[in-house]
Amino acid sequence: MSKVKMLVNMVIAAIIYPFKKSNFKDKNIWLIGGHAGDIYDDNSKFLYEYILRNNKNDIDIYWVINKDSKVKNKIPGKILIKGSIDNYLYYYNAKVIIFSHAPSADIAPYNFAVPILNKFHKNTFKVFLNHGAISFKKRKPMNAKLKKLIDDLMKSYNMSTAISDFEENIMINEWGMDKDAVCVLGSARQDNLPLDTRPKANDILYMPTWRDWIKFNDGKFTDTDYFKNIMSLLNDEKLNNILDEKNVNIKFYMHHLMHEFIDDIKENITGKRVIFLDKNVTLADEITSSIANITDYSGVAMDFMYMNRPILFYQFDIDKYKNEVGSYIDLDKEMFGYIAHNKDEAVSQLINLIESEFEVKQNQEDARNKFFRYNDNNNCERIYNTILKKINNV
DSSP states (O other): OOOOHHHHHHHHHHHHHHHHHHGGGEEEEEEOOOOGGGGHHHHHHHHHHHHHHHHOEEEEEEEEOOTTTTTTGGOOOOEEESSHHHHHHHHHSEEEEEESSHHHHHTTTGGGSSSTTHHHHHHSSEOOOOOOOOSSOOOOSHHHHHHHHHHHHHOSSSSESSSSSSHHHHHHSOOOOTTTTEEEEOOGGGGGGGGSOOOOEEEEEEEOOHHHHHHTOOOOGGGSHHHHHHHHHTTHHHHHHHHHHTTOOEEEEEOOHHHHHHHHHHHTTOTTTTTETTTTSSHHHHHHHHHHESSSSSHHHHHHHTTTEEEEEEEHHHHHHHHTOSSSSOOSSOSSSESSSSSSHHHHHHHHHHHTTTTHHHHHHHHHHHOOOSSSSSSHHHHHHHHHHHHOOO
């Protein structure tokens, strides 16, 4: 749906709002969404399904999704089309909104930035779940001109979840969030993660994160160091021989913001043990079914740490990444697991990982205690009960 269409629908909903108010009387409406209405996954998905299973408070909950999303018909419960007149009407009458990225991206496009109409943003109880652990990527707006707007937006949240004291400190002291709003409760999606168990298959999930200097550049993707370093690892003959010998596969998931380049990877692959995952795959299932993780700076590493499964960090562009993005975890002093900064190191470390029968390094087990207050699969329960307590002023 176009921006103009959404703005028109927003105005129409505001005009008819007084005449439709009686339709929402005494209704306890909650709206929830994530990933800009495109995919059905992550923290919002797991909290939503928990509420559907455990709703004892007459909550009328709706998932907000894009009209053209491929997963629209797979979502349980009730949905609203993002940017529609109904979407805005329900938002104007909502008691609670829950989101993993931002209210404008996930729930009600552009409303926060529109004078007068942004009163509805102030009236609803706003719950920020975050879409990943605060770890290897510093928060910053894509457009520096939007920094104050985004800072004000984040300060307006009534509740924000964190997984540790480490995260809480960053959210309050670096992001400027309200101290009373930040709650160390755990990550909703991690309730789905098995603890201290081993999957049946020896599949390794490789998830490099995205690079904005590639995404927003007109250069040829196959000329980038990003492409060359990924391909040199996946196509390494020595590594592929070990993968064959040990019956191990590498499942490759291209970050959804980089997925437009996936064909360049597929067309140049020679390794026979690489399985390419679709953009719309249920990523949570791929994580839980994988015995180990390869990444560079993705927060998915924290999910593998939560499960106590080994991680290999292949950080071939660490200096550029530190300059361009930055990390809350010190990439020189606080890293854990298996570490590699070039292809040869990555191959060697990956072979060591496989031949050790996927042993978790002690430094990773130690870090687990630092980055998680809870490790019990009860995060959704804590989050849900805390929302209820806060909105009821208990």
